[in-house]
Amino acid sequence: MVRDVPSFADLIGNVAKLEETLGSMQVSGKVSKKADASLDNIISFVTGRERMWLDAEPTEKSFAPYHAWRNLRLIFSKMRIRLTEAPTVGDNPIVVDQAREVVSKVLSVLSTLAAIESDSSNQNSKQLLEGVRHLRSVSRRVNMTASGPEEIKEVGEEELAKGLDAMLMTMAAIGQT
Numbered sequence: 001m002v003r004d005v006p007s008f009a010d011l012i013g014n015v016a017k018l019e020e021t022l023g024s025m026q027v028s029g030k031v032s033k034k035a036d037a038s039l040d041n042i043i044s045f046v047t048g049r050e051r052m053w054l055d056a057e058p059t060e061k062s063f064a065p066y067h068a069w070r071n072l073r074l075i076f077s078k079m080r081i082r083l084t085e086a087p088t089v090g091d092n093p094i095v096v097d098q099a100r101e102v103v104s105k106v107l108s109v110l111s112t113l114a115a116i117e118s119d120s121s122n123q124n125s126k127q128l129l130e131g132v133r134h135l136r137s138v139s140r141r142v143n144m145t146a147s148g149p150e151e152i153k154e155v156g157e158e159e160l161a162k163g164l165d166a167m168l169m170t171m172a173a174i175g176q177t
Contacts, residue, residue, distance in 0.1 A: 006045050008114045014041045015110070019103050025096045031086040039080045046072040049113075058162060060173040064125035068113055068132050074146045075102060075139045082144060098142035105135045125173075 018038040025031055046069050053066035079099050086092040109131045116128065139145040 006041070006048075008110070008117075011042065011045045012110065014038045014045070015103065015106060018042065019100065022096050022100045022103065026093065026100065029093045031083055031092045031096060033084075035083055036080070039076060039083075043073060043076050043080065046076060058165065058169070060125065060169055063169070064128045064132075065113060065116055068109055068128055071132050071136060071145070072106065072109065074151065075106070075135070075144055078139075078144050078146055098144060101142060102135070102139050102144045105138050109135055 015038075018035055021035045021038060025034070050066065050069035050073050053062055053069055056062040056066070079102065082091060082095050083099065086095045109128070112124065112128045112131055116124070136145060
């Protein structure tokens with residue numbers, strides 16, 4: 001049996017469906033489980049891309065996409081947790097407003113990632129890293145990203161050293177342009 005490999009179009013479709021679902025929750029003023037399937041599909045896709053870039057040879061071109069996909073996974077995972085816990089922690093319906101704010105920022109990062117993955121020769125790491133920085137800032141402000149300790153605890157010491165080396169090389173390369 002051949003499985004369909006999700007594409008960027010599928011991802012964008014799931015993000016659009018998530019946005020639509022969040023909009024209907026916002027209108028009703030109540031969080032529901034309607035976003036679960038979209039979030040599961042989105043998280044699955046971004047996790048696969050994160051792994052792909054993590055396994056790629058560490059270069060100045062591989063760090064920025066890896067960093068972006070990892071942050072998207074962390075943000076969407078935290079969003080799913082916040083939406084699930086909203087009714088019990090009294091986060092209903094403000095969490096929906098916050099999730100919509102984050103989703104609107106995700107789209108620009110996705111467009112840059114799509115451009116990079118379709119033609120890596122035109123990769124603009126600086127633009128992507130700036131987009132991720134802005135997305136993280138918005139996500140952090142509305143508690144839709146993991147805390148520093150939460151982020152680091154899932155990273156092994158060897159992976160962290162490899163990532164830091166790649167980041168240093170990337171920053172050095174960006175500084176030379």
